[in-house]
Amino acid sequence: MTGLDAVHQYAMIPPGKLLRPLLVVHAALTVGGELSSVLPAAAGIEGVHVGSLMHDDIIDRDTQRRGRAAVHAAFGPAQAIVAGNALYFSWFAALAECAERGVPTDRIAHALEVQAGAGVTICRGAFDELAMRGGLDLSVDDYLAMARGKTAALLQAACRIGSILGGGDIPTTDLLGAFGDHLGIAFQIRDDLLPYDPATAGLAGKPADSDLRNHCPTLPVLLAHQRADPAGRAALRHTLLNEADPRTALRRMRALLDETGALEATHAMADHHAQLARDAISQLPATAHTHALALLTLPPSETTRPAPA
């Protein structure tokens, strides 16, 4: 195995939840597509996700990922930049592989447009987010635009790509895309909440203090800032921007979010987008695959319960 393959194996095995591949596959099967011909695209989108995490960890100076050394910490930052790039290109190589497996080229060209557009959107979002760091006066709309770039664009693309490659028509592809968009926003909001809930703090892929350390304006913090009185706002600003000890910052932020009711409001927004995702799916004929997609909208704490009958 060459060096690059070793890095990719390190980063991708054992795998995470494989959410994005599941979306590609369930979307393709929802529209009657064939599993074997979309599998390369499903594997490819996990690669682009993992590649973006490699770069995120460099940018955020996070040295841990899923409880192990991040790729740049284990192999070096230059190696992590290049290995991430290789996964981006492999995402498109996967689409060529789908063509070889018999997906008609008009679908390939359409999926290519969605993939490339999502990639650019993600980069644009990541770039804008860097400029927003440290900002506490962002509106909920600013936040949603950021969450779309950071998370929802790729989840929406996964659903659209699965539908397109599987032969779905435009209205169906749009419904599956809307599902992915709202699911992505719900996921990003829940991701923002992970460090503040003792029951889920261990579920995050990155260190619990990463967002605070990088002064990332997450939804709970923005909502707390909106709801706080002037003294509370000052405390919040100090905790986000000036508290040197990350554990103290995390503890103080938890208290501030609790006092202002921001945690509850944030949970409600995540549930709202999860419901919008289910609403989109409910407009499609019910199958085992639309059911599987709907289950993905449930919060992590509920996914350990038995599936509804």
Place this chain on the structure above:
Amino acid sequence: MTGLDAVHQYAMIPPGKLLRPLLVVHAALTVGGELSSVLPAAAGIEGVHVGSLMHDDIIDRDTQRRGRAAVHAAFGPAQAIVAGNALYFSWFAALAECAERGVPTDRIAHALEVQAGAGVTICRGAFDELAMRGGLDLSVDDYLAMARGKTAALLQAACRIGSILGGGDIPTTDLLGAFGDHLGIAFQIRDDLLPYDPATAGLAGKPADSDLRNHCPTLPVLLAHQRADPAGRAALRHTLLNEADPRTALRRMRALLDETGALEATHAMADHHAQLARDAISQLPATAHTHALALLTLPPSETTRPAPA
């Protein structure tokens, strides 16, 4: 203009020689393709080239590019990583744009395969090169493999993509691809030579001491090492790996390359690959576009002369 667009404008305007776009366009017109439908691909490949330079400059800690601050020095390393990534995705968006301009989707799918494959090859080459740094016992074949990843893969892809999008058949696409491959190797070898020739030292995009500072084994250095006696090898190793002052290292290396005849041997290898490139082109029916491609193989010092009659 948003922040990301400002970075892209900074990096791409004024443009460089636009070699890769010229290859796409001349290859497409060689096979009878239509200019307007391949222009997005021509612009897109310049983007991926510029994006890779942004990442290279981070990796090589080069703070100057074309006489100005490198992107990471002007905008920050995180911004340069993200802006480079956006250009990679835009390369594929350009292919979707060609489809919208009427290029049949079977050609798009074929060009997609070439683009994605070239992207992965480039990353694999860049990764392997990091491991080769500091090595002086590399063979010419090792060097050629490295030069293919670093430079020739993208030039070959430019020629192939132009031919495919323009409707070229497989033998023609292969000849144009072989042209791009040899042209790329000749270019990389000449690029290696730039710091050692007073007449061309100013033509390099990156600082003259970059390869030495990063312990990159370039062809003239490898050939000098092969030709040197034990004392010369020791001096060469010391100059590449241990000389702290880059100006002294550059001056000493120039002398060593001169003494061993390595400069002359390196020039000969560049000329050999330039000739192989012209040989490939000469098998195609002669047109203004094959003539233009052949002219691109001439060394920089000769391109200011009038074109051959």
